[in-house]
Amino acid sequence: MSKIPDTILLRYGELALKGGNRNSFEKTLAANIASATESIADVKILRERGRMTATLKSNPERIERVANRIAEVPGLSSLSLCIPCEADPETISGLVNQHLLRMFEFSAPGAPRITFRVETKRADKRFPIASTEFDQYIAQRLPESLWDKLQVQLKRPELVIGVDIRTKGAYVYFGRTPGIGGLPVGSQGRVVCLLSGGIDSPVAAYYAMKRGCRVDFISFLSPPYIGEPTRQKLVKLVRKVGRFQPKNRLHIVPFTEIQEAIRDHAPEAYRTILYRRMMQKIASRIAFRNRGKAIITGESIGQVASQTLSNIACIEEASLLPVIRPLIGFDKLETIKIAREIGTFDISNEPEPDCCTVFMPNGPVIHGQIAHCLEAEEKLDMKGLIKNALDGIEAIDIDTDA
Amino acid sequence: MGVVFHLGKPHASFAHSIKAGHSERRPGTKGPRVLIILPPMNDPIYLDHAATTRVSPSVAATMMRALGDEYGNPSSRHPLGSNASASIEEARRAVASSLGTRSEGVLFTSGGTEANNLAVIGFARALRRGKPGTPSGHILIGPTEHPSIRASAASLTEEGFEVEVMQLARSDKRGSLDIVDAAARMREDTVFVAQMLVNNEYGTRYDIARLSRAIAARAPKAHLHVDAVQALGKIELDPAGLVDRAVSSSFSLSAHKIHGPKGVGALVLSNACLDAKRLPLPIIHGGGQQGDVRPGTENVPGIMGFGAAIAAATHDFEATGKALVTARKALESALTEFVPGVRVLIPWSDDQTATMAPQVVSILVPGAPSEVWLHHLEELGVYASAGSACQAKKHELSPALLALGLTSEEARRVLRFSFSSSTTAEDCTEAARRMASVSSALAHL
Structure with missing residues (x-):
């Protein structure tokens, strides 16, 4: 029976550059990988110099699934499925040939040649042949039937045949799957993300996670104006975008009382800005409770009336923490492209209303002024409204899809 | 709540109906003679899981x-x-x-x-x-x-x-x-x-x-x-x-x-x-x-x-696989031991697990067509099928059996047993034993 891969070689992205912090970064990354794969198989993760390996101790036939899952863990530049074998030149060459013959078994006669290169790494210097010489050793021993199917090309080949020689044996791999890059989630601390149910906020959360932030999600619901279907939509969104981090919590904040108070006591044109200032105030307090250091939003300059520079300034003034806007320079189409890639677009597109559509003003202010906001808020029982909202929070822990 | 009560006692109602069927067997009709040598009561053995399975409680x-x-x-x-x-x-x-x-x-x-x-x-x-x-x-x-x-x-x-x-x-x-x-x-x-x-x-x-x-x-x-x-x-x-x-x-x-x-x-x-x-x-x-x-x-x-x-x-394939292989081996060895003239179409082989599934075993029975064997087996409380159940209502020979190289006469003599992870080796051995009790009568029909 032919040997099958049992190990995945994991290469770091930017992590490799982080001098002093590297040890803790690696630990965080290993823990995140373990958490991402625990429901699929028993995976043992080993940290080695400059990279990691993940070895399946159960369910060997799930290796592709495990690799696909790990490819979504922030902090990895690429990964390869490795077939273990003895560190013996002939054995390695035989394994490479066997695999290539299988790979090209049905390739049509006359099909264009595939360009390749061999890439040997020799950590065990007792291995009798030096790395570059071993590249040639492998290439020279390719089966004759493949000579018209393969062609050596050192720069940007279509196929990389990897040989990794270690003290306890060797690994052979074919090609690399790209990871998503970035930094391990948790290595940069925690943030909160305002999740509206639209297309932008899940994408903003994705970028925060990709840069190593653990994201807690916050949504505002106004029952009975906004019903159960919106709540389920938010849960679905977290389930989808939350797969890039190990644990997910959605804080659902009751917002009806606040919206009704703003409707009744504040100028109509300022409603949306005032809603958003309230969201900032509440989100800052939720962040404090969870050691969050920033607020992530899906805002982009000029996209809607509430996202003009003056209105962004009015909203940010209410926040007690830095507001980070990963999508600030994105066109809508760019955001949609990423939303499709991470799988949130179709969920965001479900036509459920969000709380900003409640009591929507006619003619919202385009260039809001902070002074007007503060003036309007003086007429509201800010402390009481915020306290009631915080007291009514429902926190849901959400399992993501493996 | 009545339904939940029944669910708490799996097989009870099923077994009852089978037993009732035995005691009421058409008194005036000419049953096959072999029935005389039967033990008086047979708990049913269901070996037709490829056709369907019982809904779990x-x-x-x-x-x-x-x-x-x-x-x-x-x-x-x-x-x-x-x-x-x-x-x-x-x-x-x-x-x-x-x-x-x-x-x-x-x-x-x-x-x-x-x-x-x-x-x-x-x-x-x-x-x-x-x-x-x-x-x-x-x-x-x-x-x-x-x-x-x-x-x-x-x-x-x-x-x-x-x-x-x-x-x-x-x-x-x-x-x-x-x-x-x-x-x-x-x-x-x-x-x-x-x-x-x-x-x-x-x-x-x-x-x-x-x-x-x-x-x-x-x-x-x-x-x-x-x-x-x-x-x-x-x-x-x-x-x-x-x-x-x-x-x-x-x-x-x-x-x-x-x-x-x-x-x-x-x-x-x-x-x-x-x-x-x-x-x-x-x-x-x-x-x-x-x-x-x-x-x-x-x-x-x-x-x-x-x-x-x-x-x-799907939560434990290893355990399921072991149970199915155990049942499969028990059935094949008991059939070989007790029922002369039976041929397993594709015998189990431990080094062929990549090319065969343990849960379906088809055999070529001697003599009578599979339909006759099936009805004798059902009298003995063994439930299997001829070919696949889905096609049982269509009177055409299975293309899959013909594709395997069987003649049309042989394709009419194929019996299929199929397991679930709850099927035990004892069930299989007992099924083969019951089958043996009718084999001499049917093998030479």
Whole structure:
């Protein structure tokens, strides 16, 4: 029976550059990988110099699934499925040939040649042949039937045949799957993300996670104006975008009382800005409770009336923490492209209303002024409204899809 | 609550009905003489799990929720509706996670037959080439496919598709697919390939991975559909592990083969299929449910039951595999020991686990046709089938058996036993012993 891969070689992205912090970064990354794969198989993760390996101790036939899952863990530049074998030149060459013959078994006669290169790494210097010489050793021993199917090309080949020689044996791999890059989630601390149910906020959360932030999600619901279907939509969104981090919590904040108070006591044109200032105030307090250091939003300059520079300034003034806007320079189409890639677009597109559509003003202010906001808020029982909202929070822990 | 009470005592009512049947056996009619040597009472031994399985109590309890208090229409906006919708999504996730695919790729259907129809007709139409009047494309189907694949493919010839059947490897008596021949039949205009994973009549496990490599090389635009109805719950059904990553694929599943309810199944699209934005065109039309690919108010109780059943059936393949192999070996060795003249079509072999599934064993019985053996066995409380149960109502010989090289006379003498993980070695030995009690009478008919 032919040997099958049992190990995945994991290469770091930017992590490799982080001098002093590297040890803790690696630990965080290993823990995140373990958490991402625990429901699929028993995976043992080993940290080695400059990279990691993940070895399946159960369910060997799930290796592709495990690799696909790990490819979504922030902090990895690429990964390869490795077939273990003895560190013996002939054995390695035989394994490479066997695999290539299988790979090209049905390739049509006359099909264009595939360009390749061999890439040997020799950590065990007792291995009798030096790395570059071993590249040639492998290439020279390719089966004759493949000579018209393969062609050596050192720069940007279509196929990389990897040989990794270690003290306890060797690994052979074919090609690399790209990871998503970035930094391990948790290595940069925690943030909160305002999740509206639209297309932008899940994408903003994705970028925060990709840069190593653990994201807690916050949504505002106004029952009975906004019903159960919106709540389920938010849960679905977290389930989808939350797969890039190990644990997910959605804080659902009751917002009806606040919206009704703003409707009744504040100028109509300022409603949306005032809603958003309230969201900032509440989100800052939720962040404090969870050691969050920033607020992530899906805002982009000029996209809607509430996202003009003056209105962004009015909203940010209410926040007690830095507001980070990963999508600030994105066109809508760019955001949609990423939303499709991470799988949130179709969920965001479900036509459920969000709380900003409640009591929507006619003619919202385009260039809001902070002074007007503060003036309007003086007429509201800010402390009481915020306290009631915080007291009514429902926190849901959400399992993501493996 | 009455129903729950019955569920707490599995088999009780079933056993009772069988016993009653024995005591009332047609007094005036001429029963087969061999019955005299029977022990007075036989607990039934059900060895027909490839036909269907008993709904497990936990599955039935899950379904009772939807049949009782949680009766909402999943499309309704009130909490009864959104709870039903959430339950369906939970079941969708259970199906997806058992295959390692994304939940948006799970389309619930009325069963395996509809899933196969949706795959064959829906994908062929979606991938149709050319304009009306010009050839629509080439379709390849396996030599032993279920009628729901064969008939739906045949229906496409009227729409300008060319349908070709692959063949079994001639050299090999184990029923494997001739993939070199299949590759030679693949063409640039091949749009669809269907090949089952585990044969429902004799348990051959086909090499889908190698077939998919042939598709990637020879017919890269084709979609591969895998009828996995008999494989579900027995082996890992992960498209990422079974199918070349360059090939978009789909899998059809049925709940009632894994202790779930009848009338519900799924067509599961692989991640590669979703990434390629390939969806089958709908074959029924309606009100937008399931992305309008398979509309109609969802079968909420059935879907919830399917979700519960698939989670239970796929959580420990190692234990399931061991139990099935133990049963298989016990049956084969007891048949060889007790019943002269029986031939196991494809005998179990521990080094052939990649090419055969333990849960289906077909035998060639001597003398009387399988139908006669079946009725004698049922009198003895042993329930098996002749060929596959789905075709039992059609009076045609199984193409799968003929493809294996059996003569038509031999194909009439094939009995199929099939197991679930609850089948024990004792059940199998006892079944063979009971079979032995009628064998001398039937072998020379």
